[in-house]
Structures are given as C-alpha cells and as structure tokens.
Amino acid sequence: MRTLQTAALLASTAGAALMAGLFCAFAYAVMPGLSRTDDRAFVQSMRHINRAVINGWFLVPFLLPLPSLVLATVLAAKGHGPEGLPWIIAALVLYGAAFLVTGTRNVPLNDALDKVAPDTAPERLRDARAAFEGPWARWNTVRAVLHTASLGALLWALHLHGAAAQG
Incomplete structure (x- = not known):
C-alpha cells in the first residue's frame, strides 16, 4: 500500500x-502580454486559448490530482504512511479550492467571452473585454496561488513520506 500511496502522491504533485x-x-506573462493588444485581438486571442486548452494535455494533470489526493488521504488515514496526512489533507483542500475557483469563476467568464462574435461592434468588444479581463486575471491569480500552495504541501508530504520510508 505504501507504493500505491507514493504513486498517488507523485501523480498529485506532478499535476x-x-x-x-x-x-x-x-x-505573469500571458495576461500582461494580452493587455497590450486592442480589444478585438484580446477577445479573439482569449477565445482561441480557451478553446485550445480543453485537451488531454490540460485535462489529465488538471483532473488527476483530485482522485489521487483522495486516495493518498485514505491510505494515510488507514496507517499507510500517516506521517504526511496533515499535509496531504492541506494539499487536497487547497487543490479543491483552486478547482472550484476555476469552475465557478474562470470558466463562466470564458463561456461569456466565447459568446462574443469576433465581428462584433468595437464598443461591444470593449465592454466584453472590460467585463472579462480584470475579474479573470484576479481569479486566475487566486487559483495560481492555491495551486502553488497545494504543490508546496505535496512536496512536504512527499518529503515526510520518503523520510519515513527510509526509517
């Protein structure tokens, strides 16, 4: 079971x-770069990015940590490498919060922007961009911080897990 927990922790950490x-x-790069474009280029670029990102290269590392973290939590709680349990739980909570931010904040903003046709009047593009850019960037920063904190907790859990295995 310890090997399964190690695999679950490694999969979660990678994701x-x-x-x-x-x-x-x-x-720090994409949104500041896009902020320098005109409204039409901004809206078109974000629409293209939001469509392109829905693929296996994104979905596997985005979705896999949740069940992997649940598995690692259950195994640790049952005594298979319990030394990292508080950190695994912290990682699960942080990752879950980031997942919720994505689903409840960023995705609805993406969906709203996707409804704006590229040939829309300039004032409608400006309004769509204004409704999207600031809120999306703020919520993206929140999820970036949450994912980074989850990663930190996972790295510490892995350290504890490895140290205990070496005895």
Whole structure:
C-alpha cells in the first residue's frame, strides 16, 4: 500500500506543479502580454486559448490530482504512511479550492467571452473585454496561488513520506 500511496502522491504533485506553472504563466506573462493588444485581438486571442486548452494535455494533470489526493488521504488515514496526512489533507483542500475557483469563476467568464462574435461592434468588444479581463486575471491569480500552495504541501508530504520510508 505504501507504493500505491507514493504513486498517488507523485501523480498529485506532478499535476499540481503543472497547474501551478500554467496559471502562474498566465498571471505573469500571458495576461500582461494580452493587455497590450486592442480589444478585438484580446477577445479573439482569449477565445482561441480557451478553446485550445480543453485537451488531454490540460485535462489529465488538471483532473488527476483530485482522485489521487483522495486516495493518498485514505491510505494515510488507514496507517499507510500517516506521517504526511496533515499535509496531504492541506494539499487536497487547497487543490479543491483552486478547482472550484476555476469552475465557478474562470470558466463562466470564458463561456461569456466565447459568446462574443469576433465581428462584433468595437464598443461591444470593449465592454466584453472590460467585463472579462480584470475579474479573470484576479481569479486566475487566486487559483495560481492555491495551486502553488497545494504543490508546496505535496512536496512536504512527499518529503515526510520518503523520510519515513527510509526509517
């Protein structure tokens, strides 16, 4: 069971690291870069990004940590590597919160922006951008911080798990 817990922790850590990196990159590079474009380019670019990101390369590391963390939590609670349990629970809570932010904040903003046709009048593009850009960037920063904190908790849980295995 300890090997299964190690695998669950490693899968969760890899997913959390990839998501933290993706959302941090949006916070410090993608959104600041797009902020320098005109309204039409901004709306078109975000629509393209939001459609392109829904693929296996995103969905596997985004979704896999949740069941992996639940499994690692259950195994630790049953005595299979319990030393990291508080950190595994913290990682699960943080990752779950980030997942909820994505689903309840960023995705609805993406969906609203997706309804704006590229050939829309300039004032409608400006309004759509204004309704999207600030809130999306703020919530993206929140999820970036949550994923990064989850990653930190997972790294510490892995350290404790490995140290206990070496005895």
